[in-house]
Amino acid sequence: MKKHIYLAMDFGSGSGRGLVGAFDGSLLRMDEISRFPNYFVNINGSLYWNTYYLYHEILKSARKVTSMYETEEIQSMGIDTWGTDFGLIDRNGRLLDGCRCIRNSDGTGMNAVNQIVSFSRLYRCAGIQCMRGNTLYQLYERKLFGDSALEQADTMLMVPDLLSYYLTGEKYAEYTIASTTMMLNPYTKKWNSELMSLLELSDQLLPPIIMPCEKAFPVRTGLVDDNSKWRLIPVASHDTASAVAAAPLKKGEIFCSSGTWSMIGIEREEPLISDFARKTNFSNEGTIDGKIRLLKNCMGMWAVQQCAARWCDRGTFVDWKGIVELAGGERPFISLVNLEEPEFYNAGDMVMKIQDYCRRTNQTIPESKGAIARCIYESMALRYRYIVEQLEKVTGKSFKAFRIVGGGIQNTLLNQFTANALDKLVITGPVEAACAGNILAQAVAAGDLGGFDDIRDVTERSFEICKYEPIQTREWDVAYGKYLRLINKRWIETWEQDTKII
Numbered sequence: 288m289k290k291h292i293y294l295a296m297d298f299g300s301g302s303g304r305g306l307v308g309a310f311d312g313s314l315l316r317m318d319e320i321s322r323f324p325n326y327f328v329n330i331n332g333s334l335y336w337n338t339y340y341l342y343h344e345i346l347k348s349a350r351k352v353t354s355m356y357e358t359e360e361i362q363s364m365g366i367d368t369w370g371t372d373f374g375l376i377d378r379n380g381r382l383l384d385g386c387r388c389i390r391n392s393d394g395t396g397m398n399a400v401n402q403i404v405s406f407s408r409l410y411r412c413a414g415i416q417c418m419r420g421n422t423l424y425q426l427y428e429r430k431l432f433g434d435s436a437l438e439q440a441d442t443m444l445m446v447p448d449l450l451s452y453y454l455t456g457e458k459y460a461e462y463t464i465a466s467t468t469m470m471l472n473p474y475t476k477k478w479n480s481e482l483m484s485l486l487e488l489s490d491q492l493l494p495p496i497i498m499p500c501e502k503a504f505p506v507r508t509g510l511v512d513d514n515s516k517w518r519l520i521p522v523a524s525h526d527t528a529s530a531v532a533a534a535p536l537k538k539g540e541i542f543c544s545s546g547t548w549s550m551i552g553i554e555r556e557e558p559l560i561s562d563f564a565r566k567t568n569f570s571n572e573g574t575i576d577g578k579i580r581l582l583k584n585c586m587g588m589w590a591v592q593q594c595a596a597r598w599c600d601r602g603t604f605v606d607w608k609g610i611v612e613l614a615g616g617e618r619p620f621i622s623l624v625n626l627e628e629p630e631f632y633n634a635g636d637m638v639m640k641i642q643d644y645c646r647r648t649n650q651t652i653p654e655s656k657g658a659i660a661r662c663i664y665e666s667m668a669l670r671y672r673y674i675v676e677q678l679e680k681v682t683g684k685s686f687k688a689f690r691i692v693g694g695g696i697q698n699t700l701l702n703q704f705t706a707n708a709l710d711k712l713v714i715t716g717p718v719e720a721a722c723a724g725n726i727l728a729q730a731v732a733a734g735d736l737g738g739f740d741d742i743r744d745v746t747e748r749s750f751e752i753c754k755y756e757p758i759q760t761r762e763w764d765v766a767y768g769k770y771l772r773l774i775n776k777r778w779i780e781t782w783e784q785d786t787k788i789i
Contacts, residue, residue: 291735292356294364295725296345297526298325298446299694300389300547301592303341305348306719307355308726310735315749317722320355321348327388327634334388334634338374338446342453349511358515362733363503365522365725366447367529369547370467370572371422374449375440375492376458384436386446389420390634396428397421404485407565412482414560414571415469416584419632422468427486443492447524454519455504458494461521463528465496466573473558473571473579499523499575499739500732522728523575527582529724530692532575532739533717535747539687541675542580543705544720545695547589549667551674552582559681567677575728576739581682583674586626588695590663593637598656605656611700613657614664620766621658622650624666625774648773668704668763669770675709688712692720696753706755707763717750 293308295317305321323344327334349364374386397419401409406417415421422445429437444452445464452458465471465478472479476496483490499522506517523529530544536554544550558571558579572580591610598605605613622645624631630640641659645652653659671689679685689711696702696715706713717723723746730736736745 290360291362291730291733292352292360293362293726293729294349294352295722295729296348296364296366296450297529297719297721297725298341298366298368299526300369301325301588303344304719304722305344305351306722306726307352308722310727310730310745312735313745313748315723315727315745317719317726320351327390330385334391335385336372336388336446338382338386338449338453342450345450345454346510349506349517353512353515361515361517363518363520363729364506365520365524365729366450367522367524367526367721367725368447368450368464370445370464370525370527371418371420371425373422373425373443373445373468375436376442376444376449376452377439378441380456382449383439384434386449387425389425390632392420392425392428393633394419394629396424396426396431399431400424400427400486404482407562409469409482410565411560412479413469413471414473414558414564415467416568416570418584419629423470423482423486426488430486430488440492442494444494445524448494448521451504451519451521451524454506454510456507457504459502459521460494460496461524462496462498462577463523463525463573463575466571467525471496473560473573476573476577497521498577499528500728503732520729520732522725525572526721528573528575528580529722529728530720531580531724532742533720533724533727533746534690534692535743535752536690537688540690540714541678541686541688542582543671543689543691545587545691545693547587547592549585549587549671549695550580550582551585551671552580552678553682553686555579555581561681564681567681569678569681575724575742581678583677585670585674586631586667588698590626590631590637590641591660593634594641594656594659594663597636597638603656607697610656610660611698613655614660615657615700617655617657617661619661619762620665620769622653622662623669623766623770623773624662626663626666626670664698664701664704665766666770667701668708669767671705672708672767673770675711686711688714690714692717694718702753702755703758706757707759708767710757710760710763712757713755714752715755716752717746720746723750
């Protein structure tokens with residue numbers, strides 16, 4: 288088989304990377320050619336993503352690939368990013384008011400929408416987890432405040448579709464990223480015009496939906512160089528969809544895509560929309576092959592990332608490996624936090640927030656870096672158990688293993704904590720799952736791989752897989768009891784009632 292080269296541009300909410308992939312018909316080899324920070328910028332009190340900077344990094348990466356390989360070897364590029372955030376384009380094709388960040392959301396839009404459309408009805412329409420930063424809530428918040436950008440907008444583009452637009456001039460909504468918006472009907476895979484009408488939002492803002500790898504678009508001449516003929520393939524452009532596409536899942540396994548957020552769930556042929564799924568806040572999002580990921584989104588590495596940023600601001604830099612080592616040296620289960628409380632959602636002094644929470648709940652206040660990190664990691668593992676128990680109840684099934692993919696698998700301490708908390712086998716790998724799914728989807732589009740079903744076989748052959756057996760499960764059972772007592776205020780139900788989402 289002639290060697291083909293693919294470029295995956297993968298953007299998380301904390302960093303971005305460009306990986307070049309070479310597929311020989313059996314194995315995938317990936318090499319990192321660029322890595323760069325991604326961050327939001329505070330402008331007059333609002334947080335914005337710098338999508339022009341991300342676009343610039345795409346071009347830099349593509350030019351590097353062009354200099355490294357023969358033109359005939361270069362096949363295409365694909366883009367995947369986090370979900371929910373979007374940009375508004377005017378009729379002249381210009382971005383209006385930048386690209387706002389999910390972390391701006393304080394619940395105003397959510398509460399206002401749920402005054403008009405009850406969450407039970409909204410869930411029947413979209414089957415999406417209620418989170419204050421959902422696209423629909425962000426969009427409606429702009430309407431509430433008379434945002435001139437919304438009034439002038441011609442098209443709404445999700446972040447990966449916006450970056451694609453910069454490259455190709457094409458406006459579309461790729462299915463997996465559209466499925467995160469709360470505006471898509473999960474059965475028909477079409478925009479929910481009735482819902483938009485109820486909220487007096489124009490569905491003319493919403494571009495045509497395309498399925499992953501359904502089309503290929505030429506990158507505009509001269510952007511990379513004058514000779515190469517780059518194509519952009521709309522892969523599963525939600526990073527979780529690409530990561531799960533590459534996860535070598537087996538029957539009876541739950542997936543966890545681990546990064547700034549943790550997404551935990553299973554794959555299904557059809558949406559699961561029930562009262563219990565609504566009350567336990569599960570989402571029905573799209574897979575690369577047009578099926579459904581039934582999942583719940585919870586706090587991932589965000590809290591530790593924010594703590595690390597605070598320590599760095601105070602003059603102490605500790606790398607991720609160092610933080611894990613410090614946490615491993617601390618006593619277990621001294622304090623726990625419910626990371627799903629709204630106070631932990633937004634940016635800010637996370638160290639102070641965790642300490643205030645422990646003080647408020649009459650727990651030992653963690654002071655050292657290691658104690659704070661251990662508190663976070665143990666709380667994350669216990670939250671995973673809580674979600675898995677809910678998932679087993681909502682589906683009526685039991686699961687034997689928990690498979691983690693993504694950057695979070697590099698935290699071996701958390702991997703072991705998760706196995707202990709769940710009392711289940713934990714399997715990890717690959718670390719760059721989103722890029723692997725992105726690249727191999729492009730290989731499917733090129734005809735180098737038979738179909739989406741073959742992606743997992745390739746990743747299982749190509750990347751190291753690690754396993755963690757549960758240990759010390761009795762101690763973790765006791766800690767879980769403490770965790771349940773900590774959240775025994777029935778915080779989900781209370782929060783739903785307070786925000787009128789039932």
